[in-house]
Amino acid sequence: MKELWKIFYKGLFDENPIFILSLSLCPALAVTTSVKTSLTMGLSVLFVITANNVVVSLTRKLVNSKVRVPVYITSIATIVTVVQLVLQAYFPSLYKELGIYLALIVVFAIILARAEVFASKNKVIPSFFDGLGMGCGFTIAMVSIGIIRELLGNGTILGYAVFGSWYNPALIMILPPGAFMLIGYMIGAIKLNNERKERKKLERGES
Amino acid sequence: MKEYFALFIGSLIVNNFVLTRFLGLCIFFGVSKSLNASLGMGMAVTSVIALSSMLAWVVYHFVLLPFGLTFLTTIVFVVLIASFVQLLELIIKKQAPALYNMWGIYLVLIATNCIVLSVPLLSVESNYSFVKSIVFAIGSGMGFALALVLMASLREKLAYADVPKALEGTGVAFIVAGMLSLAFLGFSGMI
Numbered sequence: 540m541k542e543l544w545k546i547f548y549k550g551l552f553d554e555n556p557i558f559i560l561s562l563s564l565c566p567a568l569a570v571t572t573s574v575k576t577s578l579t580m581g582l583s584v585l586f587v588i589t590a591n592n593v594v595v596s597l598t599r600k601l602v603n604s605k606v607r608v609p610v611y612i613t614s615i616a617t618i619v620t621v622v623q624l625v626l627q628a629y630f631p632s633l634y635k636e637l638g639i640y641l642a643l644i645v646v647f648a649i650i651l652a653r654a655e656v657f658a659s660k661n662k663v664i665p666s667f668f669d670g671l672g673m674g675c676g677f678t679i680a681m682v683s684i685g686i687i688r689e690l691l692g693n694g695t696i697l698g699y700a701v702f703g704s705w706y707n708p709a710l711i712m713i714l715p716p717g718a719f720m721l722i723g724y725m726i727g728a729i730k731l732n733n734e735r736k737e738r739k740k741l742e743r744g745e746s
Numbered sequence: 747m748k749e750y751f752a753l754f755i756g757s758l759i760v761n762n763f764v765l766t767r768f769l770g771l772c773i774f775f776g777v778s779k780s781l782n783a784s785l786g787m788g789m790a791v792t793s794v795i796a797l798s799s800m801l802a803w804v805v806y807h808f809v810l811l812p813f814g815l816t817f818l819t820t821i822v823f824v825v826l827i828a829s830f831v832q833l834l835e836l837i838i839k840k841q842a843p844a845l846y847n848m849w850g851i852y853l854v855l856i857a858t859n860c861i862v863l864s865v866p867l868l869s870v871e872s873n874y875s876f877v878k879s880i881v882f883a884i885g886s887g888m889g890f891a892l893a894l895v896l897m898a899s900l901r902e903k904l905a906y907a908d909v910p911k912a913l914e915g916t917g918v919a920f921i922v923a924g925m926l927s928l929a930f931l932g933f934s935g936m937i
Contacts, residue, residue, distance in 0.1 A: 723920030
């Protein structure tokens with residue numbers, strides 16, 4: 540049980556796909572203009588990565604290692620198509636907002652990386668938790684970027700006004716340049732935080 | 747004629763794939779450390795996008811559309827493009843080793859890349875004709891190359907700059923990309 544928790548937990552912060560591994564940055568910038576789209580994208584990826592990990596883990600003894608990458612890609616593409624069809628049927632407006640980025644989940648480095656690094660070598664249950672952890676880490680990162688961008692760029696969260704009418708929205712946060720700069724500063728802040736933690740650990744070790 | 751020109755400029759500058767649509771960022775930040783590598787990468791990406799768009803257009807209009815299989819577009823395109831790039835790599839390795847040495851290594855990197863997949867998907871979605879989809883593909887590929895070369899030139903100068911320690915590397919690269927994107931925003935509304 541503790542093992543599984545560890546596998547799940549590492550995806551949240553220590554190996555966060557966006558902030559630490561810097562993988563799959565395209566969607567982190569493109570669809571985080573509002574909390575709603577960020578959350579939808581995060582949950583879609585969470586589903587795809589978990590389902591794909593299970594499929595890869597189940598078939599790991601059947602698939603010849605020479606053709607494993609095409610097999611993984613086909614499996615991911617199938618799951619993504621399922622997500623696309625479900626969203627198209629039940630949430631057409633969200634589907635339109637996410638647009639092409641939903642189809643592009645297929646080529647997210649993080650999903651292929653987890654299949655290759657973890658699911659192809661582990662049993663089904665650990666692989667399931669690995670996918671769940673990585674997906675949750677991805678969702679957390681997406682939603683936190685979404686909150687900052689929607690709050691500063693529009694003065695709202697999930698469409699509800701947070702600031703009074705005195706707030707003059709900084710439109711740049713919703714436009715592409717703001718996204719690039721925000722991610723740049725966030726990566727810097729996380730690096731700073733990690734360095735401080737390391738230093739503290741070192742000091743404690745010495746004394 | 748005017749229509750094609752507008753489409754070309756639109757995909758090259760106004761809707762630049764990297765700086766306004768955030769596609770191909772992994773390569774953009776990975777390769778833009780040196781100017782030579784970015785030129786090679788830009789060429790490789792442009793030619794692969796153009797060829798795979800043509801292929802995808804033919805498959806979409808002659809296979810997927812007549813048989814009512816459009817819901818399989820994503821799967822078919824991914825498999826098609828990935829296998830096409832692998833094939834291209836093999837052919838170039840065998841037939842033109844000099845060319846392979848120049849940009850063959852980049853081909854492996856772009857086999858499953860978001861920009862190569864998204865251009866055919868977008869041109870299918872917008873119902874472009876065959877010629878239009880080629881113009882769109884070349885424009886987007888050259889737009890990618892343009893952004894890559896601009897970024898590489900900036901980063902070569904950035905190596906001498908005094909950057910705060912926490913922002914070194916990826917952090918400052920993102921901020922510079924943001925400024926570049928701000929400059930490209932000035933083109934919006936041109937078409």
